[in-house]
Amino acid sequence: EAGVAQSPRYKIIEKRQSVAFWCNPISGHATLYWYQQILGQGPKLLIQFQNNGVVDDSQLPKDRFSAERLKGVDSTLKIQPAKLEDSAVYLCASSLHRAASTGELFFGEGSRLTVL
Amino acid sequence: KNQVEQSPQSLIILEGKNCTLQCNYTVSPFSNLRWYKQDTGRGPVSLTIMTFSENTKSNGRYTATLDADTKQSSLHITASQLSDSASYICVPCGEDDKVIFGPGTSLSVIP
Numbered sequence: 337e338a339g340v341a342q343s344p345r346y347k348i349i350e351k352r353q354s355v356a357f358w359c360n361p362i363s364g365h366a367t368l369y370w371y372q373q374i375l376g377q378g379p380k381l382l383i384q385f386q387n388n389g390v391v392d393d394s395q396l397p398k399d400r401f402s403a404e405r406l407k408g409v410d411s412t413l414k415i416q417p418a419k420l421e422d423s424a425v426y427l428c429a430s431s432l433h434r435a436a437s438t439g440e441l442f443f444g445e446g447s448r449l450t451v452l
Numbered sequence: 453k454n455q456v457e458q459s460p461q462s463l464i465i466l467e468g469k470n471c472t473l474q475c476n477y478t479v480s481p482f483s484n485l486r487w488y489k490q491d492t493g494r495g496p497v498s499l500t501i502m503t504f505s506e507n508t509k510s511n512g513r514y515t516a517t518l519d520a521d522t523k524q525s526s527l528h529i530t531a532s533q534l535s536d537s538a539s540y541i542c543v544p545c546g547e548d549d550k551v552i553f554g555p556g557t558s559l560s561v562i563p
Contacts, residue, residue, distance in 0.1 A: 340495070371553075376555070377555050377556075378456070378541050378543075378553030378554050378555050378556055379496070379541075379553045380553070381551070427495050427496075429495070435549050440486075440498050440501070441496075441498070441551075443495025443496050443497070444495050445493070445494050445495050446493075446494070446495055448493075
């Protein structure tokens with residue numbers, strides 16, 4: 337079974353530029369998550385989708401971050417304009433179940449962003 | 453406020469030795485707790501999941517314990533191997549479906 341696919345694996349940009357990350361979840365997984373993981377810290381939830389609807393985006397900095405999952409499968413996370421503090425690994429995860437309390441999260445390998 | 457603390461922050465052990473990682477959390481009401489292993493440059497992978505009624509659960513050389521009354525969990529690794537070098541993350545989940553990732557313990561196993 338194919339896992340969660342993410343691209344690009346690495347991206348270096350200058351501050352105020354824009355960047356987009358792509359995620360393809362495990363086939364059949366209706367729930368998709370984007371996490372931000374800063375070096376030395378645990379992942380922090382940015383947004384949770386159930387099919388193509390947003391379940392939780394309370395921690396998404398909406399002035400610069402946006403995410404979409406138009407057809408309920410692939411998802412993109414965009415940052416525009418980027419700030420130095422956005423340097424982190426962006427992890428995509430998917431789950432068969434809507435509830436995080438019952439469904440195991442399967443993570444991709446992440447997209448490492450460096451903002452100069 | 454829901455919080456997760458893990459100790460130690462980092463640990464270095466010799467190959468073949470055992471170690472125990474600690475997790476304290478304040479998630480309430482509590483539903484379950486997972487331990488994840490995150491290799492460098494990779495995404496986290498689930499090791500175990502425990503509900504509030506379970507005290508211990510094993511997965512090979514990994515044994516997790518849970519005391520829901522004191523809100524503490526531990527992960528014991530037996531006969532460590534070089535491949536155990538990773539970050540181990542404690543993840544309690546509340547009944548409100550909020551999943552809180554701890555900061556992780558970085559384990560280095562050296563020959």
